[in-house]
Amino acid sequence: MRMKVVIPLAGLGTRLRPQTYTRPKPLVELAGKPLLGHILDRLAPLPIEELIFITGYLGDQIEAYVATNYDLNASYVEQAEQLGQAHAIQLARDHLSGPTFIVFADTIFETDIDKLKSVQSDGVLYVHEVDDPRRFGVAVTEGQYITRLVEKPETPVSNLALVGLYYFTDGQQLISAIDALIESGHQTKGEYFIADAIQIMIDRGAKLETQTIDVWLDCGTPEALLDTNRYLLGTYEQQPCSFPGTSVLPPVYVADGANVENSVIGPYVSLGRGANVSGSIVRDSILGEGCSVENEALTGSIIGNRARVRGVYNTLNVGDTSYINLGAPED
Numbered sequence: 001m002r003m004k005v006v007i008p009l010a011g012l013g014t015r016l017r018p019q020t021y022t023r024p025k026p027l028v029e030l031a032g033k034p035l036l037g038h039i040l041d042r043l044a045p046l047p048i049e050e051l052i053f054i055t056g057y058l059g060d061q062i063e064a065y066v067a068t069n070y071d072l073n074a075s076y077v078e079q080a081e082q083l084g085q086a087h088a089i090q091l092a093r094d095h096l097s098g099p100t101f102i103v104f105a106d107t108i109f110e111t112d113i114d115k116l117k118s119v120q121s122d123g124v125l126y127v128h129e130v131d132d133p134r135r136f137g138v139a140v141t142e143g144q145y146i147t148r149l150v151e152k153p154e155t156p157v158s159n160l161a162l163v164g165l166y167y168f169t170d171g172q173q174l175i176s177a178i179d180a181l182i183e184s185g186h187q188t189k190g191e192y193f194i195a196d197a198i199q200i201m202i203d204r205g206a207k208l209e210t211q212t213i214d215v216w217l218d219c220g221t222p223e224a225l226l227d228t229n230r231y232l233l234g235t236y237e238q239q240p241c242s243f244p245g246t247s248v249l250p251p252v253y254v255a256d257g258a259n260v261e262n263s264v265i266g267p268y269v270s271l272g273r274g275a276n277v278s279g280s281i282v283r284d285s286i287l288g289e290g291c292s293v294e295n296e297a298l299t300g301s302i303i304g305n306r307a308r309v310r311g312v313y314n315t316l317n318v319g320d321t322s323y324i325n326l327g328a329p330e331d
C-alpha cells in the first residue's frame with residue numbers, strides 16, 4: 001500500500017517571531033535540525049508515493065531544504081491566501097487519491113506509525129489524552145468510532161485532543177467533504193478548518209477511529225520550542241565533545257564548525273553550525289547557525305542565525321542577523 005502525505009506549511013508562524021521574519025516556522029531549528037526535518041524523519045517508515053507540501057510565506061526556502069536534504073517524490077502547492085487548513089488541503093486535490101495522510105508541521109510526535117498500513121476503517125485521527133480539554137479540539141467516540149468533533153468544549157465531553165495527524169483510506173472522501181464545507185461558507189474566525197470537513201465525513205457515514213499517542217510536543221511558541229528541544233536532546237545519544245577552558249554539561253547538540261571557549265555549555269543547549277561562544281554561560285537555549293555569543297549568561301533563550309549578542313545575564317529571543325550589545329564595551 002502506497003500513500004500520499006500532505007504537509008501544510010503556509011502559516012506565518014507569528015507566535016515564533018522574530019525567528020519567523022526571515023524563515024518559515026518549519027525551518028526554525030531545534031536539537032540539530034529544522035522542525036520539518038524532525039517530522040520527515042518520523043514519516044520515514046511509511047510507504048510514501050508522493051509528499052505534497054502546501055507552502056506560502058518564504059516557500060522557496062522549504063523547497064530548497066527538502067531538495068538538499070531528502071530524496072523524495074515531492075510536489076509543492078502554494079496557498080497564496082490564508083483561508084485555513086481545509087482550504088490548503090483542497091488546493092492539493094489533484095494529487096490526492098487513495099490512502100492519504102495529513103500531517104501538520106507544528107508538533108513533534110512519537111507513535112508506531114506502521115499501524116497505518118493495516119487500517120480497515122475509513123481513517124484514523126490521532127489523539128492525545130489531556131487533563132484540560134477546553135484548550136483543544138477533541139474527538140467524541142462511541143465504541144470504536146468517532147461520532148463528532150468539538151472545538152474547545154466548555155464541558156468535558158472528551159479528553160481526546162486532536163494532534164494534527166489525520167489518515168484517510170481515500171483522500172477524495174476528504175476532498176469531497178472540504179468542497180461541501182467551502183460551498184457552505186462555514187468559517188471559524190475567517191478560516192475553513194479541517195475538523196469541520198471531517199465532521200461532514202462522519203455525518204455522511206464515514207467510520208473513523210482514534211489512535212492515542214503518548215508524546216505530543218508543540219513547537220508554536222518560544223517556550224514550547226525550548227521544551228521540545230529539551231525532550232529531543234534527552235532522547236539522542238550524546239557525542240563527546242570538548243573545547244578549551246569549557247565545561248560541557250549534557251545533553252547538548254553541537255554542530256560541525258561550532259566553536260566554544262572559556263564557557264559553560266548545557267544542559268539542554270543546541271549550537272548551530274559555525275556558532276561561536278566565548279566567555280559565556282549558556283543553558284536551556286538554542287543558538288543558530290553562525291551566531292556569536294560573547295561575555296553573556298543565557299538561559300531559556302533563542303538566538304537566530306548570524307546574530308551577535310554581547311553583554312550580561314539575560315533571557316533573549318533574538319532574530320537572524322541581529323546585533324545586541326548589553327553593556328559590553330565596543331571593540
